[in-house]
Amino acid sequence: MENLTKIKNFVEEKFPAYGINKKREIVRLIFEISKRENVPFQEIISEVEDTSYRQIKQWLVERRYPSLKDRKDLRLYLPEVEIYSENRFLPEKKFNFIPKDIYVEKKVEKSFLARRCRELFPEAKLTTISSLKNYLQDKEFKLSDYNQRREMIFIIKENYDFFKKCPCTRGACFCGYSIFNLGLGCIYECVYCYLQFYLKNIPGIILPANLEDFFRNFPKRFYNYQFFRKPRIGNGEFTDSLALDNLTEWSCELIEFFRKKPEIFFEFKTKSSNIDNLFKVKPQDNIVISWSLNPQKIIDSLEFYTASLEERILSAKACGEYGYRVGFHFDPLIYYENWEEDYQNLVNILFRHIPKEKIAWVSLGTLRFNPELKKIIENRFPENTILDAELFIDFDNKLRYRTDLRIMMYRKMFAWIKRKKKDLPLYLCMENREVWEEVYGA
Ligand code: SF4
Known part of the structure; x- marks a missing residue:
């Protein structure tokens, strides 16, 4: 400053x-x-x-x-x-999620989730609101408020926005993913997280209390699901799928719902080790529990409050042994000196602990973000080193590493992973045709 x-x-x-x-x-x-x-x-x-x-x-x-x-x-x-010290995020030494304010929409004040919040957070101030929209109407939020978002929960009734096609990115080859839009906002702090920009006007974590309406409105048809055998849908896009599962207990209901839909894959995407509820129900072959993976030094510097690499791998191992299929996302891949050694080591650790046949898919995606996020990152995380890299505006107007660098990283990761299991479904997230063809061959 x-x-x-x-x-x-x-x-x-x-x-x-x-x-x-x-x-x-x-x-x-x-x-x-x-x-x-x-x-x-x-x-x-x-x-x-x-x-x-x-x-x-x-x-x-x-x-x-x-x-x-x-x-x-x-x-x-x-x-x-433009950097202002009040925007800086200062991680707590010991992370505990204890909201101070719980806002509940009138329509769902008797819901399971409202009751559960009262039980788990008896000290929190509970306020009934007519609707989140009305509550937000005359308020303005600053970037510094985003640092406090863990202090507020909004329990709402979702009326329309149940499912959507993954927005992917302009000009990329779409992998056919669909989003089960359950939960908005995350309790973790990843330096590169796009939610910092996307949710900058929402000062808390939004949790829908009407999961039954999601089930009732479940679509009959899905978007083109590309090279996967079945449609894939998951709820880890606007939140972490399991970080608050001890509170919401959504996982049990989701698994029971998708158990009856074997023609669809349902994916939980997480950086947590919050997996206890997954063992309360019978596993199912079309349920995939996925973890984002990065070397521990990247987790320490870029993924605050998330589970360690060891916890993620052990959680995946436990889920695999119990009967679920597991997935892994090397996303975002971060380029730095010695990245090769660290990521190759990471691939070795993964395959040492997880039986190959349990892995449903793996994705790769290098660091990328909207230009607007650059200023947010340097305000909230002034010591970050990801912005020291050479990032350029690319095909989708996002900041990315140079194309040749990305291709090199993908090719290496691809070779290390395919050496372990040749026919493992391995795809690139948000990449254009040129990069796909260079990595996979035309
Ligand atoms: S876990 Fe995912 S949603 Fe949560 S802060 Fe990190 S990148 Fe964002």
Whole structure:
């Protein structure tokens, strides 16, 4: 913060003739170089002799993004740097989910979920509201409020938004996934999570109390489910599927519902080890419990409050032994020095503990996010290192690693995984045709 103010003052004094947008770009570049290389900002600019905007910008851009020296087609995103200390997320040493406020829509105040919240959180203040929409109507939320979202639960009656096609991303090859839209918001803190942007105006965790209406409105037909044998549907898109399962107990009901639909795969996607309820019901072949996996050092620095790698693997092992099928998502894959060693090791750990025949599918997806998320990440997680990478605006207007780098990462992961099980269903998440063809062959 202090450094940023100094950079802004420095640019103001050194280049008084530049217009406001030019100054902002120069500040952004100096700020990023100073952070990435861990050098004092004064040293960066002292190496530049020219004072023409074009020359300086080019020099700074090539230092910050070395790939641009021979790839002029790569598109940069250089927004103004605006960082405010009140937005910073400070992880608690010991994570406990204990909401202070529970808002319940009148229509569901007698629901199981409302009762359960009262039992589990007797200290929380309970307020009945006519509807979430009315409650939010005249309120405005700031980014700093997002840090407090674990303090509020909204128990609502969902009326319309029961299912949707996975929004995927523009220009990507769609994998045919459908979303069971149960739960909005997550108690975990992943630095790269898109919900920080998507839910920035919602100050709590939203839990629908009318699961029966989801079942009643379950669609008869599904979207094209591509190369899987059956349609796949899951509820881990706008929340973590199991993080709050001890509270909601949704898993038992979902499994009972999908037990009678063997023509569909239902997937729980999680980074938790909250699996106790899964053992209270009979397992079923079309129920897949999936974990996102990353090396422990990435979990420590980017996935706050989630289960450790060991806990995730042991949970998957237990679910597999009990009779479920399990899935794994290497998503987001993070590029850094020694990534190869760490991810290859991760693949080895996975296959050492989980019998191959239990694995329903594996997906791969490199780091990507909407440009708007860049400013949110640097505000909430100023020490993050994921933004130090070279990220460019790509085919879907999201920030991504260079295409050739992504292809290289996918090919390596693909080879390590296929060496363990040749016919394992392995797909890329949110990638375009060019990348698919380079990884899989035309
Ligand atoms: S577990 Fe998933 S939904 Fe929750 S914060 Fe992490 S990325 Fe977001």
